[in-house]
Amino acid sequence: MDKSCESARLLSNNDELPDGSSTLSFPAKQSSRHLFITICMLLGLSVVLNIVHTVGFMLSSGFGVAQPLLLAKVGPHLTVQTQWLQTSRYSSRNDTERDVHWDNINYDNGLVAVPESWARDRDLPMGSVFPWDNTKRIYLINAYHAMHCLKNIYRAFMEYQESLPQSIAPEHIHHCLDQIRSDVICHADDTPRVTTSDMRPVTAECQIRTCRNWEALNAWTLANPACYRYGDPEVEDEKESQIERMKFCPEGTPELEVVRKYFNKGKEWLPAEEKLWSWFEKVPKKGV
Numbered sequence: 657m658d659k660s661c662e663s664a665r666l667l668s669n670n671d672e673l674p675d676g677s678s679t680l681s682f683p684a685k686q687s688s689r690h691l692f693i694t695i696c697m698l699l700g701l702s703v704v705l706n707i708v709h710t711v712g713f714m715l716s717s718g719f720g721v722a723q724p725l726l727l728a729k730v731g732p733h734l735t736v737q738t739q740w741l742q743t744s745r746y747s748s749r750n751d752t753e754r755d756v757h758w759d760n761i762n763y764d765n766g767l768v769a770v771p772e773s774w775a776r777d778r779d780l781p782m783g784s785v786f787p788w789d790n791t792k793r794i795y796l797i798n799a800y801h802a803m804h805c806l807k808n809i810y811r812a813f814m815e816y817q818e819s820l821p822q823s824i825a826p827e828h829i830h831h832c833l834d835q836i837r838s839d840v841i842c843h844a845d846d847t848p849r850v851t852t853s854d855m856r857p858v859t860a861e862c863q864i865r866t867c868r869n870w871e872a873l874n875a876w877t878l879a880n881p882a883c884y885r886y887g888d889p890e891v892e893d894e895k896e897s898q899i900e901r902m903k904f905c906p907e908g909t910p911e912l913e914v915v916r917k918y919f920n921k922g923k924e925w926l927p928a929e930e931k932l933w934s935w936f937e938k939v940p941k942k943g944v
């Protein structure tokens with residue numbers, strides 16, 4: 657990169673441009689009265705445009721065809737400042753440690769059950785009925801689907817590297833790659849990654865960026881559980897009924913009692929306490 661680029665100064669309103677012109681110039685003879693009228697006209701136009709825009713928005717959200725939301729804005733919708741790092745435990749050079757961290761990623765709580773009215777208020781298409789409370793509908797929060805996809809892709813690659821049989825169908829991996837691709841396009845993240853002037857430049861090193869608050873989203877999903885566990889797909893996908901995957905209602909939820917009745921269990925039965933499935937049950941040599 658050209659050295660001078662590093663010290664490029666920002667132009668203020670009246671700074672001279674390289675060709676000698678100014679960014680905000682009026683002919684000298686223009687009277688201040690003329691300027692005042694121009695500003696009043698611009699303000700008036702701005703007010704009219706705002707009204708048009710607001711009425712248009714009300715029409716589109718109230719009476720017209722429902723527009724899908726950019727983001728559903730579930731939960732508190734907070735942001736945090738985070739530092740971008742080149743490496744993390746998920747890219748550790750120690751295969752054993754890296755595998756353990758990827759295996760520990762749990763996206764089950766991304767499946768949520770929300771009141772039907774909540775979904776209606778957000779113009780969402782209706783999800784499937786929650787079996788333990790038919791006033792609720794089931795949704796999978798997109799970030800958790802992406803996490804499921806990344807974990808699948810990681811696992812397929814790990815199996816390839818270790819010459820193990822592929823446990824996930826190639827179509828599933830292609831679907832996952834395509835979903836993440838479409839997330840990238842959808843989010844069109846325009847954050848400029850700062851570059852270094854090294855021979856082989858790196859970008860975004862230690863840069864601070866603004867992120868959606870994952871912890872807040874996670875807390876919201878945990879407060880609206882669909883009691884779901886994906887488990888071992890090679891076993892669970894084959895089952896005739898999928899209801900077993902939905903029995904993991906945490907203590908304190910009104911649905912736990914319904915689940916206990918359904919499965920003929922007593923108060924001592926705490927399905928959410930069951931051990932989470934780990935892929936090391938299939939790949940024992942990496943268990944720690």
Ligand SMILES: *[C@@H]1O[C@H](CO)[C@@H](O)[C@H](O)[C@H]1NC(C)=O
Pocket residue numbers: 750751752753944
């Ligand atoms: C990798 O991590 C595991 C678990 O922490 C450790 O036992 C092992 O010694 C590490 N291997 C190397 C090569 O550092």
